[in-house]
Amino acid sequence: MPLKTFCPRKRSERLVKRINYTTIKRDLESADSAKNR
Numbered sequence: 001m002p003l004k005t006f007c008p009r010k011r012s013e014r015l016v017k018r019i020n021y022t023t024i025k026r027d028l029e030s031a032d033s034a035k036n037r
Helices: 001-036
Strands: none
Touching: none
């Protein structure tokens, strides 16, 4: 029973981490482009 509630949470955590990583990367890239301009 606990495994069923545990798995989706873990997957969503990984998804959140990936989303955070992509947003941070985009922010860094936009900052770089602003610096280059």
